[in-house]
Amino acid sequence: MFQPLYSKKFAIEERDGELLTELAGKRKHCSQHSLCCREVGGKWGIWSGRGSTHILIPPLDLFSTIFSDYERLDTFFVDDVDLETKIRIYIDVTKEPFICRWGFSSPVVEIYTEEYYMQDDYIAGVKAVITELFHMMIKGVPLAYEQSDIKVEAVKKCVDQMKVSATLPSIYSLRAKDIQKEDFVFEPYGTEEYAIGIGDRVYLTFLTIWDNNYERIRHQFEDFAFCRKATLELSFDCSDTILKLEQVSIVDQAVEHDGGVGFKYQDYVRVEIKSNSFAGMPTIVGYCDVKETITTLYTGFLQMALKHPEEPTAYVSYTGRFATYNTFKSPIIERVLDTERKKDDSKYDLRQVHVKDVLTIDPGYGIFIRHVDGSMGGCEELDKLCGHHVQIEGLYEWSCEIPSATVEDADGKVYPMDWEDFHRRGLEYARQLREVLPSEYDLWYEAPCEDTSGIINKPILII
Secondary structure: OOOEHHHHHHHHHHHHHHHHHHHHHHHOOOOOOOOEEEEEOOEEEEEEOOOOEEEEEOHHHHHHOOOOOEEEEEEEEEEOOEEEEEEEEEEEEEEEOOEEEEEEEOOOOOOEEEEEEEHHHHHHHHHHHHHHHHHHHHOOOOEOOOHHHOOHHHHHHHHHHHOOHHHOOOOOOOEHHHOOEEOEEEEEOOOOEEEEEEOOEEEEEEOOHHHOOHHHHHHHHHHHHHHOEEEEEEEEOOEEEEEEEEEEEEEEEEEEEOOEEEEEEEEEEEEEEEOOOOOOOOOEEEEEOHHHHHHHHHHHHHHHHHOOOOOOOOOOOOOOHHHHHHHHOOHHHHHHHOOOOOOOOOOOOOOOOOOOEEEEEEEEOOEEEEOOOOOEEOHHHHHHHHOOOOOOOOHHHHHOHHHHHOOEOOOOOEOOOOHHHHHHHHHHHHHHHHHHOOOOEEEEEOOOOOOOOOOOOOOEEEO
16 A cells, blocks of 8 residues: 555655654764874874874775674784884774774773764775775885785775775665666686676685585575575685675655555665685675576586586595586576576475586587587487487578688688677577477587677576
């Protein structure tokens, strides 16, 4: 039932008035933050403190306090009288409604104090000092931090992240117009190395074989199918990259409807990436397309599995290519991605299947099927896999188009090719192939090596 316009307006004004009153009350008990980027003892850093006391603040940990409910800063403070003496101090940063609390304590001297900062003022201060520190690092000034504790590219990612204002905490509700939708990146480069990030905030790290349970990762991922949020723990030598996914519905617009107010919503997945200790990167947050994000992550895991050795080795003692692929394989995730398939609640959900071979469409001279071992096949191979004769009109002719189209002429030029139309037809043939292939075969579609258009920039799993 829609709420009448006049009562809706009154409710909003009343709520906003209460909020402003509460904020004004909290502001009376809050301090102005003392964060600043400056030179102390000939070295630059982010410092906090008043008078002659200076507390060095690590920039990445400081940045993480914006997003986490609790963060401990392990650092030290110095005094103008004796800059060489450094006293260890802990700063516990916790969140309360609209404010951030800093609790100072030291294992060396008896000290415990608390300070409170308004959230918006605090975030503005963090943005200002980290941005200034980045500019000073670019100039090559001496830093108060250990060289191993801070990297220019990490601080740059902090600066880039803070430009995405919709991802910063706020007391105000977001609208779709506030959201900067970005691409989620998960791209494997080998059995362990992969790139992860959002938009242009991307970095390389590892999913080491010996300390990860792939089945556990799959189960964590499958949580998204049931409750629209998931937390994945991707270990690199026992230090986890934490990937959080949460589907959110954000108001797109409000419209008058039958004497009331109606709302239209846009769905996004809020992605949060907390770096492992080895990568040393800041927390990365963004809003992404739901289906594209889940597809990118799922197919990324499967492609990483295909880069494993075909058989177990001394190094990879408990898993091989197909074992890893089948561990990541998830009919539950595929049902999330296959939006056209209707769920039948009268049947049990299929949780796992066993894939015997992974096939890729690779057209050329009438051959269009590539097995995972690299062997190729055409129409006869398709009949063999399906156990009966398969007729897909136009498939053979389509697979012969590339050789004739890419032969160089006498002037060394390549004959033109409409790759957009080629892939449109190719994906349709791929869907027809998927319908006739038994379920124990997975089917992928890739752009051929002759195609440099970039229309298909990564393998596509045909579901």
